Amino acid sequence: MSAVLAATGLERTYAGTRPHPWARRERHRALRGVDLQLAPGERLALVGSSGSGKSTLLRCLLALDTPDAGTVHCDGRPVRHGRPAGLRWFRRRVQYVPQDPASTLDPRMTVGALVAEPLRALAVPGDHRAAVATALQRVRLDPGLTDRRPGELSGGQAQRVALARALAPAPEVLLADEPVSGLDLAVRRQVVELLGELSADGGLALLLVSHDLSVVARLCPRTVVLDDGAVVEDRATDALLADPHHPATRALVAAVPRLPA
Numbered sequence: 001m002s003a004v005l006a007a008t009g010l011e012r013t014y015a016g017t018r019p020h021p022w023a024r025r026e027r028h029r030a031l032r033g034v035d036l037q038l039a040p041g042e043r044l045a046l047v048g049s050s051g052s053g054k055s056t057l058l059r060c061l062l063a064l065d066t067p068d069a070g071t072v073h074c075d076g077r078p079v080r081h082g083r084p085a086g087l088r089w090f091r092r093r094v095q096y097v098p099q100d101p102a103s104t105l106d107p108r109m110t111v112g113a114l115v116a117e118p119l120r121a122l123a124v125p126g127d128h129r130a131a132v133a134t135a136l137q138r139v140r141l142d143p144g145l146t147d148r149r150p151g152e153l154s155g156g157q158a159q160r161v162a163l164a165r166a167l168a169p170a171p172e173v174l175l176a177d178e179p180v181s182g183l184d185l186a187v188r189r190q191v192v193e194l195l196g197e198l199s200a201d202g203g204l205a206l207l208l209v210s211h212d213l214s215v216v217a218r219l220c221p222r223t224v225v226l227d228d229g230a231v232v233e234d235r236a237t238d239a240l241l242a243d244p245h246h247p248a249t250r251a252l253v254a255a256v257p258r259l260p261a
């Protein structure tokens with residue numbers, strides 16, 4: 001099956017610092033020819049040590065950053081930067097769940113308004129009120145919370161609101177950056193389960209960035225490992241965890257504490 005989201009040969013170089021005033025500015029290659037394919041409904045993990053390029057890759061995949069070379073395609077269509085309205089088709093298909101929802105949700109807005117916002121911004125046709133109710137139901141958020149504001153929510157509830165916001169436009173792909181890292185263990189389990197169910201029920205493809213390999217193992221049958229901006233492993237998660245080939249993968253497996261079963 002063809003990929004719902006595909007990156008080919010992505011390169012991203014940042015202007016670095018000068019080690020001293022008369023030195024040449026060092027450049028840092030944050031992405032080095034990254035290829036990545038996500039099939040419809042697939043759950044894929046992206047792991048790597050701090051600074052390996054995960055956020056840069058996510059930003060390029062989300063068309064929030066422009067790679068120096070390479071392409072991103074969604075449903076076979078090239079994703080090009082330009083006027084925001086020109087990317088609406090893409091933003092409806094590919095949504096993002098940030099790492100720390102509590103700090104990204106506008107504290108002045110109600111839950112209902114927060115979930116409706118992307119529908120309005122992306123000019124999604126149809127009944128927005130019904131779409132908000134459906135999204136809240138999908139993340140199992142009590143409809144009684146619709147008029148609450150983020151400050152009145154628990155961490156788990158705020159994460160569900162962030163998920164509902166991302167799901168409201170009925171995307172084909174969800175990119176989630178450490179979606180459970182700020183949550184306590186019990187809530188973390190619930191959100192992990194929810195992500196799995198959403199993907200299984202709705203045919204939603206998921207690209208998950210996580211430092212926690214137990215979350216990765218629970219959710220994602222396939223894992224891509226980034227090291228110094230390059231993909232160094234891309235294979236079945238259970239095989240990768242049982243027998244890590246690359247030193248970077250071995251270091252991740254050795255270092256990450258696991259959730260108790």
Ligand SMILES: Nc1ncnc2c1ncn2[C@@H]1O[C@H](COP(=O)(O)OP(=O)(O)OP(=O)(O)O)[C@@H](O)[C@H]1O
Nearest residue numbers: 014015028030048049050051052053054055056057
């Ligand atoms: N805006 C920027 N300007 C300069 N260098 C940057 C910028 N953003 C990232 N980098 C550098 O690019 C490299 C990759 O960074 P990136 O944030 O993508 O890694 P990461 O894997 O997401 O790390 P973490 O897990 O700590 O979030 C790092 O060396 C980082 O210092």
